[in-house]
Amino acid sequence: MSDLSLVSAFPKAEDAAWKALVEKALKGAPLSVLESKTYDGAVVAPLYPPAEDGAVIPGRDPGAPWEITQRIEIADPGTANSQILDDLNAGASGIALLFQGAVGDRGYALSADAATLTGALEDVHLEWGVPVELQLGANAKAVAAMAADLVAARGIPVDHTNIRFGFDPIGTLAANGWSDASPDDVAALAKDLVARGFKGPFAVADGRPVHEAGGTEAQELAFALAAAVSYLRAFEAAGAGLDDARKMIFFRLAADQDQFLTTAKFRALRKLWSRVEEACGLAPEAAFIAGETAWRMMTKRHAQGNIVRGTIATLAAAVGGANAITVLPYTAALGLPEDFARRVARNTQTVLLEESNLYRVADPSAGSGALESLTSDLCTAAWALFQGIEAVGGPEKALEVNLIQSAVTASRAIRETALARRKESLIGTSDFPDLGEDDLAVMDVAPTKLESGAPTVTPLTPMRLGAPFEALRDRSDAVLADKGARPNIFLACLGHPADFNGRAAFAKSLFEAGGIEATAASSAQTLPEMLDGFRASGAPLACLCSSDKVYASDGTEAAQALREAGAAHVYLAGKPGDLEAALRKAGIESFVAAGGNALETLAGAYDHLGA
CATH class of the missing domain: 3.40.50.280 (Cobalamin-binding domain)
Structure with missing residues (x-):
């Protein structure tokens, strides 16, 4: 029996034939009318040839699923514990504990005391290697010590645990305008934890403050890269070898509803970090990158639309090689989500991972002309911005002199204008609204705000595109x-x-x-x-x-x-x-x-x- 080739039944696609049909449809208008631009100024063409350089960018191990991480942000330790156990028993593979003052604290967070941490983690089998991400803000040193003491008190071998400590004084400085720690403090904390047997990672280079404030993809990448380099220098200065120091750092990015730009952004971060590693004389190794669906795309009106946006963002981050993903529950902009919204957030990932099998292919966008081009454009733009941050003395100094804030503010204004003109849309809010929509329930918990320290820089103020x-x-x-x-x-x-x-x-x-x-x-x-x-x-x-x-x-x-x-x-x-x-x-x-x-x-x- 001869082989059946479906490909042979179709004529070979040719660029010239496509262009001829398009030019006929455009009726004399130039082909450039089909082009668009990203907020970083990169041109997005209507058609791309296959990429010449389509090498797979190392990320997750081939066939390895990403972590389904659920965010825990309620102050009551008993309720937090119930949520954690429910999440882990119903599909989540990891948890992220958000503490007061951390990036993304919107009035709902755990307090930095031992009773809260112990209560929240009651009956959680840390010895099984359950991934626990500590998103730390103020009092990071105290929380880290509490976590280490809790492991010791339970008699758990440290090497059986999987804790990402998430120190991020640069991110909290950008988000809050003040920070009670520095990269040098992070290095000292990491040194103490290493002495107790923990392997880390200990510091997170988080791009979300830039993204939440309306920044571009390249600005978010540049900020995260600059923060990572600052932590790398601090670890080296504290006596860690560069090979050990890089393993102490992980990254976190926002995943947005722009599917292709989000995928390109996650891929670009790996290429950018590889370049830093090569500059340090190291053979590149795949960095750990966590993703969280974007706050700025969340809406209060027709909040069910957030489920669709969250699904697109999760798909994009997964295809881009994210190691862990957190989906914000669809009612997050209304208040503290109830169990059903948390369940939908979990299941969004479960369906994509277990039913769509997205994890089974390593870097599926490799070789795509469009995504390779977007990845390259983002790398070029982000590297130039990173060099600008380095030129003024690093991210902390760049925040002091308003270099980062002024750039993000300008991008935010352009983005807000695009939304006002509905060139960028939020379905159910700016377009196709439903005036008869039902109210959605959230938990009856009032937001609280951590008492602020004295601002030393202008904070990057979070925004939601649908708010106007x-x-x-x-x-x-x-x-x-x-x-x-x-x-x-x-x-x-x-x-x-x-x-x-x-x-x-x-x-x-x-x-x-x-x-x-x-x-x-x-x-x-x-x-x-x-x-x-x-x-x-x-x-x-x-x-x-x-x-x-x-x-x-x-x-x-x-x-x-x-x-x-x-x-x-x-x-x-x-x-x-x-x-x-x-x-x-x-x-x-x-x-x-x-x-x-x-x-x-x-x-x-x-x-x-x-x-």
């Missing part, structure tokens, strides 16, 4: 509670459904993203029928929706009629082109179209409503 739209939705809820109905706008659809459906859907999504309920007709509408609908709606605002052809023939008459019928403000969905002057004269006051500033439009609508 959520603030507008809060205004809508207040109006609903006060008056029994939401602010509303009438979508004045004119002509046949084919004329207005597209623009009406756009306008509905736009206005309801700000909590302004939109009503529209679903059948063909004449001008008199449209006006009757407007009067019946009782809406104070109107948005004319139709095709360019209908605007040209009936737009001015419709606009004038809406004003005469009592519309306080009349919008038009679409770009007016040559009709703008005539439409404005007839009563159109605002035009809404793709690329416009949605937040400005929505804030203005509330002004027109007097709400």
